[in-house]
Amino acid sequence: MKKLGIVITDGVGFRNFVMSDFLSEATKEFDEIIVYSGLPESCYQNFNNSKLQIKELTVFNEGKITWAFRKWKEIGHLQKHKDFYGMNDNLVSGYPKGNTIRSLFIKSIYAFTKLLHTNSSILLAEKFQFLSFSRKKVTREYLEILKEDKPSHLFFTHQRPPYLAPFLYAAIQLKIPTSTFVFSWDNLASKGRMLGTFDYFLVWSKLMKEELLYFYPNVKSDEVKVVGTPQFEPYVLDKYKTTKENFITKFGLDPSKKIICYSCADVSIGPNDPIAIKAIAHAMRNKEIKEQTQLLVRTSPAEDDSRFRAILEEFPEIIWNVPKWVLTRENHQESWSQRIPSEEDIKDLRSLLENADLSVNMCSTMSLDFMLFDKPVINTVFGNLENGLYNDQRFLNYVHYKKVIDGNSVMIAKNSRELIEQINETFDNPEERTKERKAMIDLQIGQSLEGTSKRIAQVLSKL
Template identity: 55%
Template sequence: MKKLGLVIADGVGYRNFVMSDFLKVALKEYDEVIVYSGLIKELYNDFTQDNLTVRELDIFREHKFTWFLRKLKEVAHMRKHLSFFGINTSFNNGKTKKIKSVTSLLNLLAYQITNIFHSEKSILFYEKHQYNSLKQTKEFSNYIEFLSIDSPDYLFFTHQRPYNLSPLLAAAKALKIKTSTFIFSWDNLASKGRMLGTFDSYLVWSNLMKDEMKYFYPTSISNDIKVVGTPQFEPYVLEEYKSDNNYFNEEFNLDNTKKTIYYSCGDVSTSKLDPLYIEVIAKAIENKKIEQVNFIVRTSPAEDNTRFMEIMEKYSNITWNFPDWTLTRTNHTETWSQRVPSKKDIKDLRAILTYADVNINMCSTMSLDFMVFDKPVINSVFGNEQNGLYNDQKYLEYVHYKKVTDSGAVVVAKSENELIESINIALENPLLYSSNRKVILDLEIGATLKGTSERIVKALNELA
């Protein structure tokens, strides 16, 4: 009897592995699938199969000592890889500026200790003691109990980073249950900190990511790293999310005689200049510097419309798309992780990707989404260290995104004139950089979108 333990950490993981075909395929392949969910159980009510069990994970509140050991591990990992711009930025941003609490003091101590001890051996030493400390928690005891009852043959983590999953990983290790994780996003290895722990095997997007995995985690073994693509984009080839042009125009109340440009916002922590870029475009349309087009703006699922209120009142030529992501509970330590999209939201996003003509964003993953549909992408980055604006040009130096800009798959606009000119060129000649887009997609997404879920299940069977 084959049993799969499936760990869904958050709303994005739910979107990628439940709202794609993955869970459906897994339920057909395995005699039983046990979902260990960081979200409320009720979200799985649409799945009525007898071989599905859902267990809601505890809300984990990390003890200070465990946090310190994790911090040692993460800072040591970053210190070891300071030559990578994104990691270097995170390393410097995390430094204690002023001691205001025990946490800030411990953080300072972690930076001082890892100044000397930051080898891979040291990192694994910190991790060993971090995981030993987890054995004293009630979450570890609870997970030991129900993993013993469930007896999954394999535990598949759909995200490698959330620290609140560490007691579950610790329990699996204690029970000698084999574990695997999916590397969640294309920037996670070269631009982020250490993953939550050491797994038996890894599923990655591409051969590029496989090489990164071996570089950043030298104890990983090549045969235990499988290239599977990513379910993040699988809804773009599934029938249930497909719509026609009439749906697109009616849903967003568009003029079907005009082309459509689309601005996708990041969250306020990284994409602070979104309001500026939106206003530049809206004003250019108003002043006829850009041909008369439909203009859609989609905000980040992680925030509400507060920072856009002034622009919403000022410009009537913008169609706003606020993601339909429901906050399922508020008592979680990571509240943002509890937002879950509706099927309609995925359908609406796919409609935008299918029928909009140009995308503008600030160096986000949405660039890849639009390239999947072979649409022109413009990255607006006006800010630098000299001009007083938030320095978003720094994101051009992140290793994962530098590959995109260097490939010529996107156009980078560093000023108002460049942005307006780039939009006009893209509207006039949408296939100008089509071949470059294909090259970067092949590099970053190492497999076809169709069959992604089946490919992941096959890889899990091979690794089990």
């Protein structure tokens, strides 16, 4: 019997692998599906299938010793690859400023790994990390679950969350083949180490495969499968399609005016969002934008709209789309991961992508979303080390985004004046970068959106 275990880590994994066609396609390839969920079981109330089981995993709380070995592993990985700007940026930003016991310990890891950060030393740190929780109650519980279920393959829908390491350890101990999906386009060249060592890897594109083989030299080429990503599959599924008329009515838009969409980051990297939003709003009021326009702001799914209340009061003409993501569990070590999207929000996002005339964002993955619909994109990066604003211009040096810039698929605005000029240029010639946008999609995604879930399910069935 072919039995697939699927580890759903967080809200984005839920969106990618539950709200796409993946589960229905997987049931065609496997006799039984068990979803091991890092989200509450109540999230799956509307999924009834005789082949499908949902099992909520007990949350693993990382102890101090485990944390110490994980930090060694992750910092060592960043030290090894600090020639990459994003890796070094995370390395520098993670260096403690204080002198608490915890801070001093982290500083000692920095000093140690600066001298020793070979691949074998990083794998040794991972070995000690896994040994440190091997006798924990939750690990024993995971072992019993997998012994009872006997999945023929265990698929992790995200490669990084450290609180899933004991579940991976349990699978390794029981010799259950494992695979993981590389979550996002920036993860390999700028983020920390994966949570552990998997047997197989599913990636977006040939580019991502090349990156994975570079950063993880123990991985063999035939262990990496290029499948595309289900992140964008809802844009070609009929169940998420709505009409332009519904979109216009729902958000109170004027069908005669152009729509500028500003997509916010979360507050940790998007503190300059209010500045860019106000720049556009002022320009609209002062008629500095040639076309008749309206501004729709979509906030980050990771937070509510509370930090924008002052803007809402000052510019009541701005239209807001606050993503309808529900917080399913509080007091989690990564609380943002426990937010899941509603079907309504996916429909809203797709409608926005289809009907907006221009995307403005701060170097976000939303740039790709809009490029899929051949919409012009302007990236705002107003801050640097000299002007006192949050330094978002540094993101232009991240490897994944340098490819976007070098490919000429977006425009870059470093201040309000440039932003308004570029908005006008874009409205004058919206098709100017169509060829470059398509090339960037082909590079970063690498597979057709149609049939993504089927492709992934078929690949997993052959592993």
